[in-house]
Amino acid sequence: MMNTDSMTMRAAVVTRYGAPDVVVLRDVPRPAPGPRDLLIRVKATTVSSGDARVRARRVPEGMGLLMRLAMGWSGPRRSVLGTECAGVVEAVGAEVTRFRAGDAVIAFPGAAMGAHAAYVRVAEDGSVAPKPEALSWEEAAALLFGGTTALHYLRHEARVKPGERVLVLGASGAVGVAAVQIARREGAEVTAVCSAPNAALVASLGAARVIDYRAQDFTRAAERWDVVMDCVGETNYARSRRVLAPGGRLLRVVCGLAGLLAAPFQGRLSGHRVIAGVAIVRPDDVRDLVAMARAGTYRAVIDEALPLARVAAAHARVDSGHKRGSVVVTVEGS
Ligand SMILES: NC(=O)c1ccc[n+]([C@@H]2O[C@H](COP(=O)([O-])OP(=O)(O)OC[C@H]3O[C@@H](n4cnc5c(N)ncnc54)[C@H](OP(=O)(O)O)[C@@H]3O)[C@@H](O)[C@H]2O)c1
Numbered sequence: 616m617m618n619t620d621s622m623t624m625r626a627a628v629v630t631r632y633g634a635p636d637v638v639v640l641r642d643v644p645r646p647a648p649g650p651r652d653l654l655i656r657v658k659a660t661t662v663s664s665g666d667a668r669v670r671a672r673r674v675p676e677g678m679g680l681l682m683r684l685a686m687g688w689s690g691p692r693r694s695v696l697g698t699e700c701a702g703v704v705e706a707v708g709a710e711v712t713r714f715r716a717g718d719a720v721i722a723f724p725g726a727a728m729g730a731h732a733a734y735v736r737v738a739e740d741g742s743v744a745p746k747p748e749a750l751s752w753e754e755a756a757a758l759l760f761g762g763t764t765a766l767h768y769l770r771h772e773a774r775v776k777p778g779e780r781v782l783v784l785g786a787s788g789a790v791g792v793a794a795v796q797i798a799r800r801e802g803a804e805v806t807a808v809c810s811a812p813n814a815a816l817v818a819s820l821g822a823a824r825v826i827d828y829r830a831q832d833f834t835r836a837a838e839r840w841d842v843v844m845d846c847v848g849e850t851n852y853a854r855s856r857r858v859l860a861p862g863g864r865l866l867r868v869v870c871g872l873a874g875l876l877a878a879p880f881q882g883r884l885s886g887h888r889v890i891a892g893v894a895i896v897r898p899d900d901v902r903d904l905v906a907m908a909r910a911g912t913y914r915a916v917i918d919e920a921l922p923l924a925r926v927a928a929a930h931a932r933v934d935s936g937h938k939r940g941s942v943v944v945t946v947e948g949s
Pocket of ligand 1: 663664665668760761764784785786787788789790791808809810811813828846847848849867868869892893894895933936937938939940
């Protein structure tokens with residue numbers, strides 16, 4: 616049952632880093648919207664790979680100290696995780712003009728987190744858009760984590776052009792399923808690298824070719840790609856340069872500290888670029904992803920949906936490293 620006390624709400628709380636069982640359900644203070652904020656009653660959210668990384672303090676090599684300084688030393692400073700959600704506007708601040716109570720919305724609190732709760736606060740001019748009626752709450756909640764990352768890397772950084780060949784390594788994860796669809800939508804010819812059981816899924820999303828990573832190493836392939844997007848952390852420039860076409864870009868979505876520092880200098884002599892770093896979330900991208908979903912050209916892939924009471928099991932599924940798309944958590948009514 617949802618907590619009916621207007622000052623508090625049910626939330627999944629993480630006070631120390633650790634295994635999925637560190638996530639516990641508690642009553643915590645309900646956020647109050649500022650003058651330009653919306654308070655959203657969360658219907659569904661996801662446990663993303665980002666949430667699981669923060670909970671477990673599991674970061675790419677060399678990032679441990681930076682992460683502790685940024686996120687908190689022994690546990691996350693923002694103890695309610697959750698980067699994305701779909702829900703209903705419960706209340707709006709006095710200066711909000713574009714939304715009102717009762718609106719169905721999709722929101723991306725992103726690094727501010729807080730979506731693993733009955734209510735979350737987002738800024739009106741931030742990453743929030745009206746929810747398309749045709750989408751379920753679960754589908755709506757799972758559009759943005761992978762989608763904003765894919766748009767950042769493919770559109771804003773690599774500037775993928777029609778006719779280019781794009782390889783997506785880790786094509787069946789949340790970022791990968793978005794990257795396949797977005798690269799295809801930008802007019803690219805997509806090669807997806809995933810395991811055989813996920814081949815049909817990525818082909819249905821627009822991949823023209825699928826490489827089974829358990830049977831074949833793409834870095835030994837005869838062909839060349841204009842863009843290689845690594846959503847797993849399995850490659851680096853030295854390994855993949857051979858398969859990059861002239862002008863090729865290696866997108867290291869998962870990258871340790873050494874790779875991050877080296878990226879701006881790598882590949883220059885060969886006419887390549889290496890791009891790494893944290894994806895920037897742009898409110899315009901959020902609106903664009905929702906518009907694509909409304910038009911039926913971009914969709915969420917849901918691995919499974921669990922109630923908030925089973926949020927620790929959702930974290931465990933993400934920790935497996937084998938989810939397909941997103942693990943959704945349904946909140947209202949939990
Ligand atoms: N830079 C940024 O700003 C940013 C933003 C978002 C996410 N990320 C990072 O990006 C990574 C991907 O996120 P995600 O949410 O998509 O992860 P995810 O959903 O957990 O990825 C799981 C998928 O990866 C596949 N996979 C595992 N090993 C593979 C391999 N060697 N080759 C190909 N596929 C493999 C799995 O398929 P099988 O089950 O078939 O193995 C599974 O479907 C995470 O590490 C996340 O932290 C970075």
